[in-house]
Amino acid sequence: MYTCAGCSCLCDDIEIETEKGDVKTVFNACRRGAGIFLNYRLSRAEPMVDGKSADFEQAIEKAQELIQSSEKLAIYGLDTTTLEVQELAIKLAEKKGAYIDDNSTFCLGDFVETILKGELPSTTLEEVKNNAYVITYWGSDAYHSLSRHMSRYTYYPRGGKRQRGYEEDRFLVVIDVRKTHTAKLAKKNARFLQIRDDLELIEAFNQALDGKAPSIFVNDIPRILKEMEKADFNVIFGGLGLKYGLKGNYDPFKNLMARLNERTGVYFIPAGCHPNMRGFNELMFEKTGEINRYSFREQRSSDEFAFHKLLENDAIDTAVIIGTDPLNSLPFEYAKKLAKINTIVIDPRETFTGRFAKVVLPSAIAGVETGGTMIRSDGVRVELKPLFEKEINDERILGRLLEVV
Numbered sequence: 001m002y003t004c005a006g007c008s009c010l011c012d013d014i015e016i017e018t019e020k021g022d023v024k025t026v027f028n029a030c031r032r033g034a035g036i037f038l039n040y041r042l043s044r045a046e047p048m049v050d051g052k053s054a055d056f057e058q059a060i061e062k063a064q065e066l067i068q069s070s071e072k073l074a075i076y077g078l079d080t081t082t083l084e085v086q087e088l089a090i091k092l093a094e095k096k097g098a099y100i101d102d103n104s105t106f107c108l109g110d111f112v113e114t115i116l117k118g119e120l121p122s123t124t125l126e127e128v129k130n131n132a133y134v135i136t137y138w139g140s141d142a143y144h145s146l147s148r149h150m151s152r153y154t155y156y157p158r159g160g161k162r163q164r165g166y167e168e169d170r171f172l173v174v175i176d177v178r179k180t181h182t183a184k185l186a187k188k189n190a191r192f193l194q195i196r197d198d199l200e201l202i203e204a205f206n207q208a209l210d211g212k213a214p215s216i217f218v219n220d221i222p223r224i225l226k227e228m229e230k231a232d233f234n235v236i237f238g239g240l241g242l243k244y245g246l247k248g249n250y251d252p253f254k255n256l257m258a259r260l261n262e263r264t265g266v267y268f269i270p271a272g273c274h275p276n277m278r279g280f281n282e283l284m285f286e287k288t289g290e291i292n293r294y295s296f297r298e299q300r301s302s303d304e305f306a307f308h309k310l311l312e313n314d315a316i317d318t319a320v321i322i323g324t325d326p327l328n329s330l331p332f333e334y335a336k337k338l339a340k341i342n343t344i345v346i347d348p349r350e351t352f353t354g355r356f357a358k359v360v361l362p363s364a365i366a367g368v369e370t371g372g373t374m375i376r377s378d379g380v381r382v383e384l385k386p387l388f389e390k391e392i393n394d395e396r397i398l399g400r401l402l403e404v405v
């Protein structure tokens with residue numbers, strides 16, 4: 001069995017048939033996951049220096065030189081790499097007094113932080129499979145972003161106390177601003193709440209908990225609360241829709257969770273898509289008490305240390321980009337600034353950022369060509385074993401970069 005590192009589900013039941021040293025058939029994975037294994041040879045990065053092909057040794061020496069001479073270094077990305085690689089990157093940032101940040105800054109890092117601080121009760125996907133009755137997806141279209149989440153861990157599987165199938169033994173709630181594909185699955189024993197404002201919905205739940213008629217979803221909210229009280233184990237999966245709907249004010253949601261838990265068991269798990277974002281957050285939290293946007297020089301985390309802010313404020317001269325493609329995803333204003341500084345890209349595949357980088361160092365695909373450990377969205381550690389072993393991987397590259405700091 002192999003583990004797919006295509007998203008934070010980290011499915012560890014992948015079976016693979018190989019033929020003549022190549023992947024022939026992939027079993028159990030979703031389409032995205034199967035593509036990672038079947039197409040692992042496509043769009044591979046090559047070592048580059050100043051936009052020209054180089055050999056690996058030339059590229060690594062140039063990267064060492066850039067890091068050595070940098071006075072304001074940032075390391076960014078890391079959510080598609082293993083814990084072992086993240087540890088080395090954090091060590092590099094610490095030794096160099098650099099900034100370090102990942103995608104969790106604008107993804108679900110805030111939710112991970114509240115869980116790590118014990119401010120939201122959380123659980124594991126295995127517990128959900130065996131016990132959860134009311135399963136709520138709030139601002140997450142898991143059907144697309146986490147393709148096997150519902151079939152493998154939450155709504156559809158039978159397990160433990162939930163043996164009678166989803167139509168009898170689960171109650172699905174989908175909360176979103178539009179009728180997503182996940183919302184379309186809310187049929188029997190289910191509710192879809194199409195909302196305008198997450199805070200308005202929280203207020204309506206509070207009204208119902210106070211024994212008053214809620215201002216919206218007059219019938220649905222009391223029914224959902226009644227269903228939750230039928231079981232002692234319910235779960236809310238919060239996605240980006242919920243994060244941005246809360247507009248940076250997490251207290252109303254935390255208060256609602258506390259009130260629900262006075263009546264019955266309701267747990268929270270972030271529904272995010274980067275495979276090892278939580279791993280980075282946990283490592284940083286253990287080391288610094290913060291989860292991202294960190295300056296080792298100033299020994300603190302701040303919004304101004306978010307990678308896009310560092311670019312905006314011309315605060316860095318060199319960036320090491322690992323396993324992500326910011327030029328492709330950042331707004332043009334930031335992308336323009338990134339193209340002007342020294343950039344070292346470490347990635348198994350060709351990226352848009354790599355085209356403008358001073359140095360490109362090709363690495364290995366986690367779970368296909370290199371092993372290690374990742375942390376799933378619910379905090380469970382999952383081992384990855386490689387299908388093939390590639391000599392040059394992120395660990396080796398970061399080990400070489402550490403030699404010069």
Ligand code: SF4
Binds near residue numbers: 009011034
């Ligand atoms: S759901 Fe995610 S981890 Fe599972 S097979 Fe699909 S991409 Fe891979």
